[in-house]
Amino acid sequence: MGTARSLSTVRPVVNDKREAILRAATQVFARNGYFNSKVADIARAAGVADGTVYLYFKSKEEILHSIFDAAMEEAIHAGRKELEAIDDPREKLRRIARLHLERLGADRDLAVVFQVELRGSTKFMEEFSAAGFFAEYLGMIRATFEEGQRAGIFRRELNAKLVAKMLFGALDEMATNWILSRRRYKLVPMADEVMDIFLNGVSAAI
Amino acid sequence: MGTARSLSTVRPVVNDKREAILRAATQVFARNGYFNSKVADIARAAGVADGTVYLYFKSKEEILHSIFDAAMEEAIHAGRKELEAIDDPREKLRRIARLHLERLGADRDLAVVFQVELRGSTKFMEEFSAAGFFAEYLGMIRATFEEGQRAGIFRRELNAKLVAKMLFGALDEMATNWILSRRRYKLVPMADEVMDIFLNGVSAAI
Amino acid sequence: MGTARSLSTVRPVVNDKREAILRAATQVFARNGYFNSKVADIARAAGVADGTVYLYFKSKEEILHSIFDAAMEEAIHAGRKELEAIDDPREKLRRIARLHLERLGADRDLAVVFQVELRGSTKFMEEFSAAGFFAEYLGMIRATFEEGQRAGIFRRELNAKLVAKMLFGALDEMATNWILSRRRYKLVPMADEVMDIFLNGVSAAI
Amino acid sequence: MGTARSLSTVRPVVNDKREAILRAATQVFARNGYFNSKVADIARAAGVADGTVYLYFKSKEEILHSIFDAAMEEAIHAGRKELEAIDDPREKLRRIARLHLERLGADRDLAVVFQVELRGSTKFMEEFSAAGFFAEYLGMIRATFEEGQRAGIFRRELNAKLVAKMLFGALDEMATNWILSRRRYKLVPMADEVMDIFLNGVSAAI
DNA sequence: AATGAATGAGCATTCATTCAT
DNA sequence: TATGAATGAATGCTCATTCAT
Numbered sequence: 001m002g003t004a005r006s007l008s009t010v011r012p013v014v015n016d017k018r019e020a021i022l023r024a025a026t027q028v029f030a031r032n033g034y035f036n037s038k039v040a041d042i043a044r045a046a047g048v049a050d051g052t053v054y055l056y057f058k059s060k061e062e063i064l065h066s067i068f069d070a071a072m073e074e075a076i077h078a079g080r081k082e083l084e085a086i087d088d089p090r091e092k093l094r095r096i097a098r099l100h101l102e103r104l105g106a107d108r109d110l111a112v113v114f115q116v117e118l119r120g121s122t123k124f125m126e127e128f129s130a131a132g133f134f135a136e137y138l139g140m141i142r143a144t145f146e147e148g149q150r151a152g153i154f155r156r157e158l159n160a161k162l163v164a165k166m167l168f169g170a171l172d173e174m175a176t177n178w179i180l181s182r183r184r185y186k187l188v189p190m191a192d193e194v195m196d197i198f199l200n201g202v203s204a205a206i
Numbered sequence: 207m208g209t210a211r212s213l214s215t216v217r218p219v220v221n222d223k224r225e226a227i228l229r230a231a232t233q234v235f236a237r238n239g240y241f242n243s244k245v246a247d248i249a250r251a252a253g254v255a256d257g258t259v260y261l262y263f264k265s266k267e268e269i270l271h272s273i274f275d276a277a278m279e280e281a282i283h284a285g286r287k288e289l290e291a292i293d294d295p296r297e298k299l300r301r302i303a304r305l306h307l308e309r310l311g312a313d314r315d316l317a318v319v320f321q322v323e324l325r326g327s328t329k330f331m332e333e334f335s336a337a338g339f340f341a342e343y344l345g346m347i348r349a350t351f352e353e354g355q356r357a358g359i360f361r362r363e364l365n366a367k368l369v370a371k372m373l374f375g376a377l378d379e380m381a382t383n384w385i386l387s388r389r390r391y392k393l394v395p396m397a398d399e400v401m402d403i404f405l406n407g408v409s410a411a412i
Numbered sequence: 413m414g415t416a417r418s419l420s421t422v423r424p425v426v427n428d429k430r431e432a433i434l435r436a437a438t439q440v441f442a443r444n445g446y447f448n449s450k451v452a453d454i455a456r457a458a459g460v461a462d463g464t465v466y467l468y469f470k471s472k473e474e475i476l477h478s479i480f481d482a483a484m485e486e487a488i489h490a491g492r493k494e495l496e497a498i499d500d501p502r503e504k505l506r507r508i509a510r511l512h513l514e515r516l517g518a519d520r521d522l523a524v525v526f527q528v529e530l531r532g533s534t535k536f537m538e539e540f541s542a543a544g545f546f547a548e549y550l551g552m553i554r555a556t557f558e559e560g561q562r563a564g565i566f567r568r569e570l571n572a573k574l575v576a577k578m579l580f581g582a583l584d585e586m587a588t589n590w591i592l593s594r595r596r597y598k599l600v601p602m603a604d605e606v607m608d609i610f611l612n613g614v615s616a617a618i
Numbered sequence: 619m620g621t622a623r624s625l626s627t628v629r630p631v632v633n634d635k636r637e638a639i640l641r642a643a644t645q646v647f648a649r650n651g652y653f654n655s656k657v658a659d660i661a662r663a664a665g666v667a668d669g670t671v672y673l674y675f676k677s678k679e680e681i682l683h684s685i686f687d688a689a690m691e692e693a694i695h696a697g698r699k700e701l702e703a704i705d706d707p708r709e710k711l712r713r714i715a716r717l718h719l720e721r722l723g724a725d726r727d728l729a730v731v732f733q734v735e736l737r738g739s740t741k742f743m744e745e746f747s748a749a750g751f752f753a754e755y756l757g758m759i760r761a762t763f764e765e766g767q768r769a770g771i772f773r774r775e776l777n778a779k780l781v782a783k784m785l786f787g788a789l790d791e792m793a794t795n796w797i798l799s800r801r802r803y804k805l806v807p808m809a810d811e812v813m814d815i816f817l818n819g820v821s822a823a824i
Numbered sequence: 825a826a827t828g829a830a831t832g833a834g835c836a837t838t839c840a841t842t843c844a845t
Numbered sequence: 846t847a848t849g850a851a852t853g854a855a856t857g858c859t860c861a862t863t864c865a866t
Binding site for chain 2: 033034035036112116117119120121122123125126129158159162163165166168169170171172173174176177179180190193194196197198199200201202
Binding site: 038039040050051053054059060 | 859860861862863864
């Protein structure tokens with residue numbers, strides 16, 4: 001019933017709803033699991049009608065995709081920006097690791113979706129890993145590592161792709177364990193511990 | 207009436223069917239995903255009637271559990287045996303890594319179930335990780351590492367639990383990537399590459 | 413937004429479907445029996461989709477309950493109204509008996525549900541008799557009888573509760589026999605024959 | 619292994635098992651309801667294997683039939699014997715009523731099967747009432763009543779068939795209420811109370 | 825854009841019955 | 846006779862999606 005609100009909200013109104021659904025879905029998926037979550041639950045949590053969900057997303061599956069895409073896009077974007085200012089490949093990798101765990105540690109629901117719900121089907125996994133943001137993320141780590149190899153910082157004989165997967169796997173396991181643990185501890189500090197070992201392992205002899 | 211007949215047939219008759227269902231389920235779950243797999247599919251693949259499945263398993267979910275349990279039990283059992291003969295903690299860890307990837311690399315369907323289907327719900331994940339075989343596996347890695355720490359081989363300041371998770375995560379990622387990759391390559395050799403970096407990273411200075 | 417439209421349409425639209433399902437279920441239950449009736453049969457007979465049934469009823473069992481409740485509520489309501497105008501307890505009981513058989517005689521399907529389908533489980537029976545409409549119905553007969561006792565019309569030494577059950581049982585058996593009989597005869601006239609004997613049996617000597 | 623036991627048991631052994639199943643089924647049906655009772659439950663309660671049940675009965679339904687038939691046959695047989703010694707039709711009917719409630723009151727499980735489980739389907743009801751023991755039972759009451767009419771004891775203008783149904787209905791309701799009641803009271807004494815009213819209602823003026 | 829009533833395909837599980845031993 | 850493992854037909858209910866309003 002307000003009157004003057006329109007100017008700045010016409011478009012945002014649309015996004016508001018889309019984002020509300022995305023936020024609601026993240027929460028619902030995290031709490032109940034993707035397969036046990038009903039579209040109606042998401043709609044209720046987002047404060048919209050069931051049918052409205054389908055004005056913004058083609059299907060329940062697309063919602064899951066969108067959660068992943070939106071989070072990854074932002075993470076990669078923010079990550080690239082942060083890395084620009086850094087030169088040392090070692091420092092860059094340290095920063096990546098910290099950002100990785102910071103983001104997941106900051107939003108437990110999102111973390112659950114990333115670490116658990118997204119993993120439950122080869123279909124999802126293939127779509128997400130073969131191409132797209134995940135490959136881009138892994139590529140970023142790899143490129144940074146190769147940069148270090150060229151600079152003589154990292155051992156040249158190592159397979160950069162494998163190294164990237166290894167680092168990712170280590171961080172990924174930290175996140176997954178954190179989510180599943182009953183004990184509540186800080187996730188971020190583990191980044192440095194992991195990087196200590198990792199960098200020690202891949203660095204060239206002086 | 208005979209004597210020599212019982213040993214090799216009486217029990218196996220029962221197990222044959224149970225194992226056939228387990229084998230069939232592994233295949234079906236790997237191909238279609240747990241949630242998309244119908245019990246009827248499993249029964250057909252195992253060559254039994256739908257109802258027969260329920261003579262051996264309480265529910266579809268129990269089948270998944272049993273696949274995990276059976277594979278883990280055997281893996282841990284075989285693993286412990288192999289490790290007995292080895293003294294050097296480094297060598298022990300190398301052997302663990304190789305066994306890890308060998309087992310998964312030898313049965314792609316089982317690997318898919320382990321790397322993907324088992325991961326898709328916090329419920330499963332919690333059941334499998336909090337206690338049970340997974341914790342035991344992680345504990346085995348950790349104990350070996352601590353052995354090395356006590357022997358002065360590995361850096362004493364490192365958190366053994368984190369180290370264990372890190373190694374597991376690295377190997378786990380190798381396996382997952384291998385499954386999802388379109389390219390068919392050998393999984394086992396990656397164990398040595400990972401261990402090279404890992405051991406380099408955790409070893410104490412000489 | 414006219415005014416006069418709402419009264420006769422807005423609510424009925426909802427009720428139409430609910431009542432169609434109830435009517436269809438009565439028919440289906442009467443023809444096939446409760447346990448042999450499929451929800452799909454009811455849906456088809458009501459001209460709705462299977463799922464629609466569950467928008468109006470929580471379960472198949474609730475449909476049966478609702479048939480009973482709706483019919484009993486209306487019967488008791490109509491009954492009380494008719495009885496208000498009558499003073500003589502004998503006449504009241506005669507009217508009750510006639511109404512009882514009139515209602516059942518007017519809708520054979522409903523009668524089958526009442527006389528047969530509702531009787532097949534202690535669970536149902538207990539729910540329906542212990543409290544609720546049935547107890548209320550029996551109480552109505554009993555109260556009327558006690559009224560006659562106080563008025564000196566009925567024998568004071570008789571146990572009113574037992575008398576009420578006896579009359580109900582007699583009428584109930586007329587209805588059940590009528591339903592099961594291959595011969596088609598009028599049910600209502602039996603009310604007077606029963607009441608002749610009954611009143612003769614319970615009336616005080618003049 | 620025994621040797622000398624055979625003479626008197628060869629046949630009884632057969633009947634023992636058949637009767638054990640019948641007894642077990644009565645109990646199981648009474649506790650769980652016919653439709654919720656599994657043949658396996660009956661077998662276990664009878665101490666035989668599932669398949670054995672089918673050596674004595676063609677189907678689950680036949681078991682229910684047999685319970686009814688066996689109990690009715692014995693009741694009618696015993697009833698006829700008792701009535702032989704009585705002359706007065708009033709006394710005969712009193713005896714019938716008492717026997718009716720005595721039998722049901724003596725075996726609650728059997729009573730539940732008779733009053734509830736047997737009533738839940740038109741199919742059962744039709745089979746049991748149209749012909750068979752139930753018709754015979756009703757016919758026995760009716761014949762006794764007609765005997766009294768001829769003797770001038772009972773009112774000649776009454777419809778004997780209706781009178782028989784009425785008496786049966788009254789007794790039947792006593793039994794059903796007794797079963798469903800939480801309060802535990804004696805069923806048999808109600809026979810005399812019912813008969814008091816009934817006989818008063820149908821007797822010819824002196 | 826938004827609603828929410830309606831749809832109907834889809835599926836784990838049960839259990840009466842059979843039959844090889 | 847007796848067993849009990851195996852069978853497979855049968856069904857209530859859910860929920861993603863649609864569409865008339």
